Amino acid sequence: MVQHGGSGVLASVQDDFPRWYQDVLEKAQLADNGPVRGTMVIRPYAYAIWEGMQADVDARIKRTGAENVYLPLFIPESYLEREAEHVEGFSPELAVVTHAGGKELTEPVVVRPTSETVFGALMAKWVQSHRDLPMLLNQWANVVRWELRPRLFLRTTEFLWQEGHTAHATAADAAAYARRIHLEVYRDFLQDTLAIPVLVGVKSPRERFAGAVNTMTCEAMMGDGKALQMATSHELGQNFARAFDIGYTDASGTVQSCWTTSWGSSTRMMGGLIMSHGDQAGLRVPPRIAPIQAVVVAVKDDERTASAASAVADELSEAGVRVRLDVRGTPGFGRRIVEWELKGVPLRIEVGPRDLDAQQVTLARRHVMGKTTVPLDRLSAAIPPLLEEMQSEMLAQARERLAARTTDVETVAEAIAAASTGFARIPYAALGETGEDELAAKAVTVRCLQTEDGGLPAGADQDGLVAIVARSY
Numbered sequence: 001m002v003q004h005g006g007s008g009v010l011a012s013v014q015d016d017f018p019r020w021y022q023d024v025l026e027k028a029q030l031a032d033n034g035p036v037r038g039t040m041v042i043r044p045y046a047y048a049i050w051e052g053m054q055a056d057v058d059a060r061i062k063r064t065g066a067e068n069v070y071l072p073l074f075i076p077e078s079y080l081e082r083e084a085e086h087v088e089g090f091s092p093e094l095a096v097v098t099h100a101g102g103k104e105l106t107e108p109v110v111v112r113p114t115s116e117t118v119f120g121a122l123m124a125k126w127v128q129s130h131r132d133l134p135m136l137l138n139q140w141a142n143v144v145r146w147e148l149r150p151r152l153f154l155r156t157t158e159f160l161w162q163e164g165h166t167a168h169a170t171a172a173d174a175a176a177y178a179r180r181i182h183l184e185v186y187r188d189f190l191q192d193t194l195a196i197p198v199l200v201g202v203k204s205p206r207e208r209f210a211g212a213v214n215t216m217t218c219e220a221m222m223g224d225g226k227a228l229q230m231a232t233s234h235e236l237g238q239n240f241a242r243a244f245d246i247g248y249t250d251a252s253g254t255v256q257s258c259w260t261t262s263w264g265s266s267t268r269m270m271g272g273l274i275m276s277h278g279d280q281a282g283l284r285v286p287p288r289i290a291p292i293q294a295v296v297v298a299v300k301d302d303e304r305t306a307s308a309a310s311a312v313a314d315e316l317s318e319a320g321v322r323v324r325l326d327v328r329g330t331p332g333f334g335r336r337i338v339e340w341e342l343k344g345v346p347l348r349i350e351v352g353p354r355d356l357d358a359q360q361v362t363l364a365r366r367h368v369m370g371k372t373t374v375p376l377d378r379l380s381a382a383i384p385p386l387l388e389e390m391q392s393e394m395l396a397q398a399r400e401r402l403a404a405r406t407t408d409v410e411t412v413a414e415a416i417a418a419a420s421t422g423f424a425r426i427p428y429a430a431l432g433e434t435g436e437d438e439l440a441a442k443a444v445t446v447r448c449l450q451t452e453d454g455g456l457p458a459g460a461d462q463d464g465l466v467a468i469v470a471r472s473y
Contacts, residue, residue, distance in 0.1 A: 013280050017224040022152075024274055028283050028342045031152045031270075038150035038157030045343060046270060048291035050160070053269055054140065056193050056289070057162065060185040064177070066136040066164055071118050073142075074109040079117040083211055083243045093145035095157075111144040116211070116236070116262055119165035120244035127167055127258060130250050134173060138164040153271030154228070154473050161266035167246055167258040171237070174259035175214070175458070178233045181263045182216045183456065186231035194269065195286040195395040196220050196276045197402050198230060199468055200456045201448025204428075206436060209262075213237035214459045219447040219468060221402045222275035225422040227447045227470040230272050233263035271473070276398055277367075283344030284367050286394050287387035293322040294383060295345045297336060299352030301329035309351040312361060312379065316349075319380040321387070341366065346390055347383065367394050412438045415469045419444045428465040444471055 010027060011019035025031050030046035033039070042050065058068070077096065095111040098104060112118070119137065127135055140162045147155045164181065168174040182200065190196045198218040202208075208215035212234040219227050240246065241258040250256050277284040287293050294316055298309040306327040313325040324345070326336060340348055348364040355361050360373045367390055374382050405422025409415045412435045418424035419442075428449055431439075436446060449465040451457050457465055 010280065010282065013223065013278065017222075017275075020278075021271075021275060024278055024282050024342070025152055028344070030274070030283070033152070034158075036157070038147050040152050040156040040159065040267075042160075042267070042270075045291070049273070049285065049289060050267060050270060052289045052291060053189075053194075054162070057185060057189055057265060058138075058140070060189055061138050061162070061164065061181070064136070064180055064184065065134075066138045066166070069137050069139050070141065071112075071115050071122070071139055073112055075112050075115070075118055077108045077110055079121060080110060083117060083120070083240060093147070095144045095146050112141070113143055113145045114262075114264070115139065115141070115143075115163055116165065116240055117244070119262075120240045120246060120260070123165070123167050123258070123260070124244045124246045127246055127248050130169055130248050133167060133169045133248055133258070134177065135167040136164070136177070137166065138162055151271075151473070153267055153274070156267075159267050161264050163262060163264040166261045167241070168260070169248065169250070169256070169258070171235075171259045174261050175235055178214075178216065178235050178261040178263060179456065181261075182218070182231075182233040186218050186233070186263075186265060190218055190220065190230055190269075191395065193286070193288045194273055194276075195288075195391060195398060196230070196272060197395065197399045199423075199448060199450065199454070201450040201468060202457055202460050203232075204436065204446045204449060204460055204467070206433075207446060208460075209234045211236060211239050212262075213239070216456065217448050219470075220272055220276060221398075221405065221423060221470075222272070222473065223278060223401075224275070225405050225420075225470075227423065227468075227472040228268070228272045228275065229447070229472070230269055231263070231265040234261060236260045236262060275473075277344070277394060281338075281369065282342035284394070285344040285346060287346045287391045290344075290346050291322060292324045292343075292345045293387055294347040294349055295324045295326055295340050296349045296351060297333070297340070298327040299333055299350055299355075301327075302353075304356065305351060305353060308356055312349060312351055312376070315380050316383055319384060321383055337364075341369075346387060349379075365390060367397070415439065416442045416444055419469055419471050422470070423447070424469040425466050426469055428467040431467050431469075439469060444469055447472060 010023045013020045029043050032041040097109045144158050150156050190198050198220045203215040214235040216233040218230045220230050238257045240260050246258040296309050296313040298305045313323050316323045346366050350362040360375050364371045407418040408425045415424040415426045447468045447470050
């Protein structure tokens with residue numbers, strides 16, 4: 001089943017969600033495949049959304065005290081070998097350079113899949129005394145993981161991300177900082193800015209990051225009921241510190257090993273944004289992250305209408321609204337409306353001859369697809385609070401879906417059944433390793449472990465935990 005729109009065809013969001021997702025990427029001009037299999041081209045509109053994400057997350061990271069750095073793309077193979085568990089976790093995905101400058105390299109170099117090992121080597125050099133701690137670093141970069149089943153924004157061979165790496169004097173300090181990043185940066189950004197409710201929890205031992213002693217995750221429900229991991233934070237214990245000799249001299253003059261963390265989010269958040277909020281008409285972008293919060297569309301191609309539409313756009317821009325003016329004569333009005341709906345611009349302001357005669361404009365809110373009219377002399381005052389109202393309503397809609405499609409169960413069989421349409425909550429004690437094996441056989445995984453009230457536990461060994469079970473991307 002397909003639904004036909006003025007700008008093309010979108011597969012049914014209900015009947016063929018994967019195809020719908022690909023159609024939205026194409027029709028909304030978000031991304032394209034790169035020339036090398038598994039690589040991705042991010043088109044201008046999607047990159048503008050990513051820039052907004054990057055700026056927001058970066059500001060939140062800096063408020064925690066971290067500073068930005070940039071590390072090399074190439075990593076000596078020996079660096080990864082120094083942390084055996086880390087290499088084991090990443091080895092199938094590594095891209096390795098063996099020749100450069102027309103010669104075989106003495107030592108192969110790996111195109112970074114992540115930078116724990118380089119940060120480890122540099123922290124060993126930079127940290128000398130307890131006065132150097134905590135060392136809180138972050139970088140925005142590209143990474144390469146040779147994906148076998150790529151999907152744009154969700155799993156690509158090369159993608160963009162930020163990765164934070166820190167060194168601390170104590171385990172408690174490292175755990176507290178990683179937890180702060182996870183809640184104050186990732187959870188709050190995803191919910192407050194992207195309007196995506198997330199379940200925060202810890203990964204089970206089999207699902208945690210290679211080399212970590214504890215992994216925290218933000219799990220979101222997509223429109224088809226599947227889970228998507230949106231961000232992770234890792235307590236690395238002293239594994240990397242010992243492998244790379246990251247030590248410090250304490251106040252008494254004794255040499256101690258550091259405790260380290262790492263944490264990251266990526267362009268996967270773009271995929272989550274599309275699949276969390278999209279509908280049959282295309283993308284829906286929450287106002288706070290939208291590069292275009294309102295588009296002013298001239299209904300008729302004449303000087304009077306175009307001039308009035310331009311004046312409206314200027315007025316909204318002065319009021320702090322991110323606005324785009326559309327006074328194109330072609331394509332026709334209907335086709336242009338479909339284009340803006342596909343791109344998910346939160347608010348469309350239509351200016352036509354009849355509107356001008358009545359001294360008003362017509363407002364179309366993308367998240368509910370309804371229309372109202374507003375007097376011209378009240379427009380600039382009405383739009384900013386309306387955008388905030390729309391932001392709240394989109395979060396509420398996503399929360400309602402999450403609640404409606406999450407089921408409490410007692411057995412593994414019930415969890416597998418519930419995962420066909422959404423999430424299942426099952427006591428972790430009733431699951432165990434055998435239960436995780438049964439889930440895996442049905443392509444279902446434990447997305448995270450939470451406390452009974454939905455809180456973030458200290459670790460996977462805490463008593464009374466609940467497992468969130470789902471199929472995932």
